[in-house]
Amino acid sequence: xxFIALLFCASTAFAQSGGTITGAVLNLPGDAVPNAxxxxxxxxxxxxxxxxxxxxxxxxxxxxxxxTYEVSVALTGYNPFIQKNVTVTGAKVLHLDIHLIDYxxxxxxxxxxxxxxxxxxxxxxxxxxxxxxxxKPDLSGVWYAQRxxxxxxxxxxxxxxxxLRERAANNSKDAPGARCLTRGILAAGALFPYKLVQTPTLLxxxxxxxxxxxxxxxxxxxxxxxxxxxxWMGHSIGHWEGDVLVVxxxxxxxxxxxxxxxxxxxxxxxxxxxxxRPDLGHLEIEFTIDDPAAYAKPWIIKKVADLDPxxxxxxxxCENNNDPEHMVGK
Numbered sequence: 001x002x003f004i005a006l007l008f009c010a011s012t013a014f015a016q017s018g019g020t021i022t023g024a025v026l027n028l029p030g031d032a033v034p035n036a037x038x039x040x041x042x043x044x045x046x047x048x049x050x051x052x053x054x055x056x057x058x059x060x061x062x063x064x065x066x067x068t069y070e071v072s073v074a075l076t077g078y079n080p081f082i083q084k085n086v087t088v089t090g091a092k093v094l095h096l097d098i099h100l101i102d103y104x105x106x107x108x109x110x111x112x113x114x115x116x117x118x119x120x121x122x123x124x125x126x127x128x129x130x131x132x133x134x135x136k137p138d139l140s141g142v143w144y145a146q147r148x149x150x151x152x153x154x155x156x157x158x159x160x161x162x163x164l165r166e167r168a169a170n171n172s173k174d175a176p177g178a179r180c181l182t183r184g185i186l187a188a189g190a191l192f193p194y195k196l197v198q199t200p201t202l203l204x205x206x207x208x209x210x211x212x213x214x215x216x217x218x219x220x221x222x223x224x225x226x227x228x229x230x231x232w233m234g235h236s237i238g239h240w241e242g243d244v245l246v247v248x249x250x251x252x253x254x255x256x257x258x259x260x261x262x263x264x265x266x267x268x269x270x271x272x273x274x275x276x277r278p279d280l281g282h283l284e285i286e287f288t289i290d291d292p293a294a295y296a297k298p299w300i301i302k303k304v305a306d307l308d309p310x311x312x313x314x315x316x317x318c319e320n321n322n323d324p325e326h327m328v329g330k
Contacts, residue, residue, distance in 0.1 A: 027100055125280055141195070155297055182233075203217040266294050284304055
């Protein structure tokens with residue numbers, strides 16, 4: 001009995017040693033946001049603790065070991081929320097209200113609905129993976145914009161971190177798209193529908209966007225040029241590894257941004273794409289960004305795309321040349 005009592009006391013003391021983070025999840029006007037997934041990640045152990053906001057927007061994370069945490073919320077319809085260096089000490093209660101900003105800043109317009117559609121899965125026809133006459137998976141079709149599954153965690157070198165801070169301070173006013181410049185390889189197929197046309201020796205990618213509007217992936221066994229002319233989309237060659245098409249792209253210029261946050265790259269960047277069609281209605285795409293002049297190790301990004309059999313790519317014209325002088329920065 002005494003042993004059991006000691007165990008009970010020890011377990012009670014351990015339970016009381018955990019800290020608590022609690023508060024409300026609110027939108028920009030201050031209204032409660034229900035069903036928001038709140039996550040706290042321990043910076044030292046990488047342990048993850050989760051809670052969901054109630055109908056009144058309240059959330060509570062309990063039994064948190066002392067340490068430093070990153071509190072985050074990823075909810076469709078709102079910009080991602082991340083607050084780093086949240087300190088939990090002992091059995092204390094820390095109050096932290098989370099303020100989410102929706103895609104349209106709670107103003108009128110279709111921006112919010114557009115972003116929600118980009119990040120949401122679409123109904124797709126069921127069926128097995130189609131194959132070509134040569135027995136390879138056929139990637140052909142019109143596809144909805146690619147949805148991010150795992151953005152990865154880039155490890156930028158110091159000069160990249162400094163540039164990211166500068167671009168954030170300037171509200172990204174120098175983003176290439178603000179001046180009708182192309183947005184680069186990771187933006188290809190990320191906003192609007194795109195079409196893949198596959199032949200035995202060539203995969204053609206047609207984009208309803210300005211990135212530019214097409215890519216060619218050579219499947220005929222050729223190599224990269226020895227001295228490629230640097231370009232926005234680079235030079236792409238591909239080969240099959242089982243049912244996965246592996247696309248190797250080099251020869252980039254250094255003018256595009258890798259994401260809306262403004263992660264840069266150099267002309268040394270190499271991008272490996274692994275494209276798989278697991279069934280009729282879906283594509284899985286894994287990007288590996290290898291740029292040792294900008295990042296400490298390769299950065300892996302995973303996306304998916306849904307088949308859009310009732311659509312086709314349209315004409316896209318950038319007519320934003322009158323706006324750059326209105327972009328606000330330092």
